[in-house]
Amino acid sequence: MIPSTELLGWYEREQRDLPWRRPGVTPWQVLVSEFMLQQTPVARVEPIWQAWVARWPTPSATAAASAADVLRAWGKLGYPRRAKRLHECAVAIVGEHDDVVPSDVETLLSLPGIGAYTARAVACFAYRQRVPVVDTNVRRVVARAVHGRADSASSARDLDDVAALLPDDADAPRFSIALMELGATVCTARSPRCGICPLSVCAWRSAGYPAATTQSRRTQRYAGTDRQVRGRLLDVLRGNDSPVTRAELDIAWLTDTAQRDRALDSLLVDGLVEQTADGRFALAGEGG
Numbered sequence: 056m057i058p059s060t061e062l063l064g065w066y067e068r069e070q071r072d073l074p075w076r077r078p079g080v081t082p083w084q085v086l087v088s089e090f091m092l093q094q095t096p097v098a099r100v101e102p103i104w105q106a107w108v109a110r111w112p113t114p115s116a117t118a119a120a121s122a123a124d125v126l127r128a129w130g131k132l133g134y135p136r137r138a139k140r141l142h143e144c145a146v147a148i149v150g151e152h153d154d155v156v157p158s159d160v161e162t163l164l165s166l167p168g169i170g171a172y173t174a175r176a177v178a179c180f181a182y183r184q185r186v187p188v189v190d191t192n193v194r195r196v197v198a199r200a201v202h203g204r205a206d207s208a209s210s211a212r213d214l215d216d217v218a219a220l221l222p223d224d225a226d227a228p229r230f231s232i233a234l235m236e237l238g239a240t241v242c243t244a245r246s247p248r249c250g251i252c253p254l255s256v257c258a259w260r261s262a263g264y265p266a267a268t269t270q271s272r273r274t275q276r277y278a279g280t281d282r283q284v285r286g287r288l289l290d291v292l293r294g295n296d297s298p299v300t301r302a303e304l305d306i307a308w309l310t311d312t313a314q315r316d317r318a319l320d321s322l323l324v325d326g327l328v329e330q331t332a333d334g335r336f337a338l339a340g341e342g343g
């Protein structure tokens with residue numbers, strides 16, 4: 056078990072001052088942060104989240120924005136399909152839930168772009184519900200502290216494991232945040248800072264820090280990938296208020312024309328880019 060008093064006491068002292076955790080943040084704004092934080096570091100998310108919620112503080116404000124404006128506001132967060140899905144989620148909340156983010160996990164799961172983790176995160180962090188929230192950080196802490204393993208492969212037991220650790224009182228949501236914070240800042244994947252860990256009992260430490268039994272995943276490269284090419288093409292479109300010619304797009308990536316064509320086709324298929332009747336290209340919603 057993980058003593059809640061130790062973990063919560065540490066969290067009170069050491070928590071990061073993240074804007075989406077502050078008092079007064081609405082469930083919609085928490086939901087926006089969860090969309091943005093998927094596969095993206097906190098430092099990159101924070102300024103874009105701040106600008107986003109200032110401009111579009113509610114689902115209805117986001118839903119009223121054009122798809123192109125949403126894609127521009129997303130900037131360089133990466134994986135721009137998340138922006139499209141967030142916009143679709145806002146439209147669904149306005150149309151089906153009277154501009155109020157649902158509080159229960161099952162209803163949240165029915166919304167565009169919301170998976171198991173995000174649904175539980177919103178229910179827990181925005182509505183203070185006692186539901187297990189499992190991301191890679193939480194999974195790693197539980198694997199080490201409870202099971203004595205260095206690695207943290209996903210399994211069907213994850214939710215049950217975390218649910219068993221949650222306090223049976225109003226501290227449960229804060230415990231979930233603290234568990235995630237511990238994995239993000241202390242019990243990290245590559246260089247765990249065991250010397251400052253607040254937990255007095257850790258099965259991995261007691262076992263002598265056994266090595267991982269699975270091969271670590273290599274960091275996904277970005278340079279030269281289709282993702283980078285897609286980003287370059289979107290940069291051109293974000294920087295123009297009117298459709299651009301194919302020639303204007305082509306200069307964004309001269310290294311591999313076949314890769315550039317493939318990236319552009321994928322943007323069209325994903326609905327992030329549109330082609331006009333005269334053959335030019337624009338962000339979704341700006342093609343006329």
